[in-house]
Amino acid sequence: MVRKRPKEHQHSWWKVMCLTGVDYFSTLGYQPGIAALAAGVLSPLATLVLVALTLFGALPVYRRVARESPHGGGSIAMLSSFLPRWTGKICILVLLGFAATDFTITMTLSAADGAAHVVENPFAPEFLDGHHLAITLVLLALLAAVFLKGFSEAIGIAVALVAVYLSLNIVVAVVGIVEIAKAPHLVSDWTTVLTTEHSNPIAMIGVALLVFPKLALGLSGFETGVAVMPQIKGGAGDTPRYPRQRIVGTRKLLTTAALIMSCFLIVSSVITTVLIPEAAFQPGGEANGRALAYLAHKYLGDAFGTVYDVSTIAILWFAGASAMAGLLNLVPRYLPRYGMAPEWARQIRPLVLVFATVSFGITWYFDASVDAQGAAYATGVLVLITSAAVAVTLSAHRKRQRGRMLGFGLVSLVFVYTTIDNIIEKPEGMHLAILFVLAILVVSFVSRTRRAFELRAIEVSFDAESARVIDELAARGEIRVVTHEVGRRQPQEYLEKEADQRRESHIPDSDPIVFLEVIVKDPSEFSTDLRVTAVEVEDYNILSVEASAVPNSIAAILLAIQERTGQCPHVYFEWSEGNPVVNLLRFLFFGEGEVAPVTREILRRAVPRRSQRPHVHVDS
Secondary structure (H helix, E strand, C coil), X not given: CCCCCCCCCCECHHHHXXXXXXXXHHHHHXXXXXXXXXXXXXXXXHHHHHHHHHHHHHHHHHHHHHHHCCCCCHHHHHHHHHCCHHHHHHHHHHHHHHHHHHHHHHHHHXXXXXXXXXXXXXXXXXXXXXXXXXXXXXXXXXXXXXXXXCHXXXXXXXXXXXXXXXXXXXXXXXXXXXXXXXXXXHHHHHHHHXXXXXXXXXXXXXXXXXXXXXXXXXXXXHHHHHHCHHHECCCCCCCCCCCHHHHHHHHHHHHHHHHHHHHHHHHHHHHHHHHCCHHHHCCCCCCCCCHHHHHHHHHHHHHHHHHHHHHHHHHHHHHHHHHHHHHHHHHXXXXXXXXXXXXXXXXXXXXXXXXXXXXXXXXXXXXXXXXXXXXXXXHHHHHHHHHHHHHXXXXXXXXXXXHHHHHHHHHHHHHHHHHHHHHHHCHHHHHHHHHHHHHHHHHHHHHHHHCCCCCCEEEEEECHXXXXXXHHHXXXXXXXXXXXXXXXXXXXXXXXXXXXXXXXXXXXXXXXXXEEEEEEXXXXXXXXXXXXXXXXXXXXXXXXXXXXXXXXXXHHHHHHHHHHHCCCCEEEEECCCCCHHHHHHHHHHHCCCCHHHHHXXXXXXXXXXHHHCCEEEEEC
């Protein structure tokens, strides 16, 4: 039997928003600097493009994702529903690779940026200089420790951090606006440079659109917003199929976070562009990666600036919390169910240790460099958002919503362009993402192969007629089950099969038999419920079941019969024709092949004592 994950504690939507917001809102720590480097004096206009795409592109996309995937599967679950069998599973594994890239780099990049704020603070002790890597590793270890404690503790910390951080940013934004109002010449100087460099307004818009892909980090947080949906408290009328209140809460979360962030992005881009010299944004400059912190120190003093730095460090450190929450939701949702991870991967604490170890390795590899990890982060974010846009476009097409299909299709094209542009300019991000994808594919298929001989049945149940047939067989003596490949279900098939088995396996003519037929529906699935039904063809009794693999299902049904009757059943097979290696591969990928020896091996592993195991017979 497959163990189910413990039920999560659920919270109000605004509290869960803070959990995802530590990732989304924390980008204020570096987004204005990125925009200034990418667009220069056009930074406010480029930021307006980002905000427009956030509110009219990403937000509508993910509001629909929340409605159609209310259990946290996100765009990955939506796309898999459009693709059949192994095609869908491979698609999920590839997207999980990009999700792992996005979420893991969120943890390592944010912690590294937090460490940079520690080192660059004027009050930081001198002994911290040169220990950027060590500080980053400590921050990651502390993050893992929080999640080892539990989700509720993580959400409580996130609420406090977001409240303090946004409050301090409001202060910095207001002071920045006041300083601009006190010195109108700063605005005129900016507009003069702007019109000198870009005299044509259409050219300005064109440049802003071209540099938009470099600002894509400002879109982070949407995928985690739907990934943590199971953490949102539902209502009394919610059903497992349609948890309406959870969907409503998630859409409030996404909309509120997008509106808050959009306001901050616009204001921060204006005040940093106007108030900070261009040279300060360059690598090594005082505002590089910390534009708002620069303004906090300059206009509010080092004391307030240090408080702002501490708040920024804290939220950057905890930005990985939403990424960790997303991973803890996605991995157990898919990999163990497909047999592509051990059963312990359904548990939170072991997964936290695995993700923490991976994040330590990545941090060491990149030497805790924020710039070096930025490309991989943007690649992961953009691929996931693009997949979400494509998923909702396909959904609208399937439901014949022409207007929405065209709108979402246009958004998809924008994100496809943005993703391709980002990959061309920074291919190293794609290289790392491919490594994640390959790692997940290899680990998944190795795990599936190692777990191939498990019973794989979540539950075995019998309908009333099949239960009656089994009980009658038990009352008359030995329970003899003859496996049969599903055909046209003509009486002649069963007559010939029974004659062959009685002759080859020496079954007495007086002993009744029952046929067992397994119909493979989707061999890419791993763990399934088995519902056994009875079928009659003239005088022949047949037990029929739909499953993902023949031998595993036969073994599980035999053990269920044994548990029901207290007798060890006998099962009869014919040897499979063909190359044994080919048959083994057919079993691993299509659920068929070497049925007899594989069934015996599954039974041997499930029941170590031979005397307590169903008896397997194979004719020559």
